[in-house]
Amino acid sequence: MANRLISVEDIKAFWHSQFHDPEKWDLNMKLFRAVGLFAGSIVLMRQYGDMMAI
Amino acid sequence: MAILIPPTPATATTAPAAGSNSAATAPQKVDYLNLPCPIPYEEIHREALMSLKPELFEGMRFDFTKGLNQKFSLSHSVMMGPTEIPSQSSETIKIPTAHYEFGANFIDPKLMLFGRVMTDGRLNARLKCDLTDNLTLKGNAQLTSEPHMSHGMFNFDYKGSDYRSQFQLGNGALFGASYIQSVTPNLSLGGEVFWAGQHRKSGIGYAARYNTDKMVATGQVASTGMVALSYVQKISEKVSLASDFMYNYMSRDVTASFGYDYILRQCRLRGKIDSNGVVAALLEERFNMGLNFILSAEIDHRKKDYKFGFGLTVGE
Numbered sequence A: 001m002a003n004r005l006i007s008v009e010d011i012k013a014f015w016h017s018q019f020h021d022p023e024k025w026d027l028n029m030k031l032f033r034a035v036g037l038f039a040g041s042i043v044l045m046r047q048y049g050d051m052m053a054i
Numbered sequence B: 001m002a003i004l005i006p007p008t009p010a011t012a013t014t015a016p017a018a019g020s021n022s023a024a025t026a027p028q029k030v031d032y033l034n035l036p037c038p039i040p041y042e043e044i045h046r047e048a049l050m051s052l053k054p055e056l057f058e059g060m061r062f063d064f065t066k067g068l069n070q071k072f073s074l075s076h077s078v079m080m081g082p083t084e085i086p087s088q089s090s091e092t093i094k095i096p097t098a099h100y101e102f103g104a105n106f107i108d109p110k111l112m113l114f115g116r117v118m119t120d121g122r123l124n125a126r127l128k129c130d131l132t133d134n135l136t137l138k139g140n141a142q143l144t145s146e147p148h149m150s151h152g153m154f155n156f157d158y159k160g161s162d163y164r165s166q167f168q169l170g171n172g173a174l175f176g177a178s179y180i181q182s183v184t185p186n187l188s189l190g191g192e193v194f195w196a197g198q199h200r201k202s203g204i205g206y207a208a209r210y211n212t213d214k215m216v217a218t219g220q221v222a223s224t225g226m227v228a229l230s231y232v233q234k235i236s237e238k239v240s241l242a243s244d245f246m247y248n249y250m251s252r253d254v255t256a257s258f259g260y261d262y263i264l265r266q267c268r269l270r271g272k273i274d275s276n277g278v279v280a281a282l283l284e285e286r287f288n289m290g291l292n293f294i295l296s297a298e299i300d301h302r303k304k305d306y307k308f309g310f311g312l313t314v315g316e
Helices: A002-019 A022-052 B009-025 B046-052
Strands: B059-067 B072-085 B093-107 B111-118 B123-130 B135-143 B151-159 B163-170 B174-182 B187-196 B201-211 B215-222 B226-234 B239-248 B253-263 B267-274 B278-288 B291-300 B305-314
Touching (some): A022 B239, A022 B253, B046 B226
Antiparallel strands (some): B111 B123, B123 B135, B163 B174, B174 B187, B187 B201, B215 B226, B253 B267
């Protein structure tokens, strides 16, 4: 029982360091937003681009 | 009495014609010794830059170009508006400025000369000369009265049958070279290397470009930490959509943008939105032969920086 609590604490510490670190999360959010915009726009262009034609 | 009619030549040739159509639709064999010449290395993102990096401005702009003869023309430009100054803080600092620029252009099939001089004493000069059919010399210079702020650079471009190479010489012991080769009719690969003696820095980069009739996709990486990807979809002769992604892992800066480019008979409209929340548009409307009206807008909601500009261009 005690060992399981320690392992859960370890996981929580790892999660906190990776995802709750403000600097890393700011950069990761900017990266996800940019990659999402780039990839999403390519998918939109290829699938629905013909609808924008005049 | 039944008469047997032999098959006519028309019906006999329809079967081989159907066979030749299927052969025409099958992929043709690529002649790797006869590939097309690729575009220059520095223009590898050309289509994306044309759509996504229009010349946005803030304030009022007036350009007048007068052709004196078929080869020589003069230009006068007046620009009034705020100019951004780089600052350490996140706030943008703008100083209102007004300047006049006088220019002279000489355009010949083998030689092009451009010169611009401004009221603050800055001079811009550009030269392009075709030394032979395959060898081109290009030069550009910016001269100012401030010490150590003048720059000059010469490029020698050689165009082969399916490759291009370039050698650069600049002040401050700047040397650079690039090479791009067509690998298939649609794919070209290239690389560049530079050495900046004054700053004791060197770098190497690679680029790839894949283009078809409908799309262009490019990618570029450099040892300076830059990764640049772009994709352009040519919807029709008048419409194209473009997207680009720029990431610098040294400075941790990342930007992606998505834009459109409509080239119509009387106007050209370009707009884009990017991942930093900046929305921009540029409209160039042709009122009459030689008279263009320009509207520019760039809105950055995050920094609360709103830029609007209008201008008139007279002459070609």
